[in-house]
Amino acid sequence: MKRAASALRSHRAASNPSVAAAEALLRPPRPPRGQHLLANVRVLDDIVRHAGIRPGDAVVEVGPGTGNLTVRLLASPAATVAAVEIDPRMSRAVTARSAALGLAHKLTVITGDAMRVEFPKFDACVANIPYGISSPLVAKLLFGPHQFRTATLVVQREFARRLAAAPGDREFNRLAENARLVADVRLLADVSREDFVPVPGVDSALVEIVPKEVRPSEVAPGVPTDEWLAFVCLCFQQHNRRDKRKQEKTIGTVFKPDEMVVELLRRSSRAEQRDGNNGGSVVTVHGDNDDEASSRFSKEEVVAFKESIVGAVQSPGLAHKRLSTVSNNELLRLLRMFIERGVRFQ
Numbered sequence: 196m197k198r199a200a201s202a203l204r205s206h207r208a209a210s211n212p213s214v215a216a217a218e219a220l221l222r223p224p225r226p227p228r229g230q231h232l233l234a235n236v237r238v239l240d241d242i243v244r245h246a247g248i249r250p251g252d253a254v255v256e257v258g259p260g261t262g263n264l265t266v267r268l269l270a271s272p273a274a275t276v277a278a279v280e281i282d283p284r285m286s287r288a289v290t291a292r293s294a295a296l297g298l299a300h301k302l303t304v305i306t307g308d309a310m311r312v313e314f315p316k317f318d319a320c321v322a323n324i325p326y327g328i329s330s331p332l333v334a335k336l337l338f339g340p341h342q343f344r345t346a347t348l349v350v351q352r353e354f355a356r357r358l359a360a361a362p363g364d365r366e367f368n369r370l371a372e373n374a375r376l377v378a379d380v381r382l383l384a385d386v387s388r389e390d391f392v393p394v395p396g397v398d399s400a401l402v403e404i405v406p407k408e409v410r411p412s413e414v415a416p417g418v419p420t421d422e423w424l425a426f427v428c429l430c431f432q433q434h435n436r437r438d439k440r441k442q443e444k445t446i447g448t449v450f451k452p453d454e455m456v457v458e459l460l461r462r463s464s465r466a467e468q469r470d471g472n473n474g475g476s477v478v479t480v481h482g483d484n485d486d487e488a489s490s491r492f493s494k495e496e497v498v499a500f501k502e503s504i505v506g507a508v509q510s511p512g513l514a515h516k517r518l519s520t521v522s523n524n525e526l527l528r529l530l531r532m533f534i535e536r537g538v539r540f541q
């Protein structure tokens with residue numbers, strides 16, 4: 196720990212590595228994938244302090260970039276840091292930087308899309324996230340399967356306000372409503388756009404997400420909370436994905452693709468095996484693992500299941516509604532339709 200801290204101090208004393216690295220990797224006018232690197236040392240240190248990392252913690256960082264935050268996480272009492280980065284150039288940069296500091300043994304870099312990669316088990320998530328995936332990433336943390344103590348995230352300020360909004364606030368919205376079910380969300384500090392290289396067009400804020408220890412068992416009569424959270428997570432993940440004509444997805448288009456049908460068929464079969472056959476329309480699959488299971492669905496089974504999905508979407512008349520305009524109550528109604536037809540999300 197002492198060795199790590201002194202390595203970091205001497206590294207800081209050298210020329211500003213964040214700016215140099217950013218200039219080497221990013222070309223103006225607009226960096227790809229929201230690559231605005233946090234370059235204010237005071238803010239970076241504040242983030243790690245707020246994160247309250249404990250000895251032995253496993254930390255996940257999304258989007259390490261050139262490693263400005265990562266090196267501080269590595270120098271903290273954390274036992275391990277797993278950094279998920281989509282850009283291989285950045286992965287190489289952060290790997291080299293941690294090696295130069297003698298901290299590579301604590302770091303695992305996973306090169307991939309944070310929305311597709313399965314996170315390893317973690318206690319704390321600390322990140323200056325790519326703002327383009329704010330909603331689905333926060334949904335993945337809040338409503339996904341991960342059990343963690345805290346998440347400390349730099350996000351766009353407007354998003355932070357919406358996420359932390361309370362009932363009665365002007366910004367109160369579906370994301371905040373669902374977040375409050377499962378976590379306490381707190382706005383910790385504003386972060387100026389001037390603290391980034393290159394300077395983005397928006398301001399930022401630091402937020403803290405602390406999952407609640409006890410979740411309600413049902414969000415509404417007949418709707419188990421875990422089922423609801425998995426359903427909401429899937430909807431939020433699709434919310435930012437636009438179709439080819441740059442239109443926001445409708446409920447109908449979200450559940451239409453064959454890969455989505457197969458994914459739900461897989462989950463539903465698993466749920467049916469778990470709960471015991473309830474006479475629904477779901478087929479029983481005898482596979483040892485998920486890949487094996489999904490490869491065993493016949494074309495007829497997939498087509499029949501697709502019909503169940505289409506029927507569920509059409510019966511509450513939501514097929515043409517855009518995801519952003521659907522209320523929580525409408526989504527609840529839709530989820531009940533799905534469950535009645537044996538379409539499960541957990």
Ligand SMILES: C[S@@+](CC[C@H](N)C(=O)[O-])C[C@H]1O[C@@H](n2cnc3c(N)ncnc32)[C@H](O)[C@@H]1O
Pocket residue numbers: 228229230231232233234257258259260261262263264279280281282285307308309310322323324325326328
């Ligand atoms: C805002 S920068 C933050 C960089 C660094 N944490 C810092 O503060 O200096 C976001 C980083 O996320 C990466 N990124 C963008 N989209 C991503 C995704 N879907 N999954 C993982 N990383 C992503 C970018 O390549 C970039 O390095």
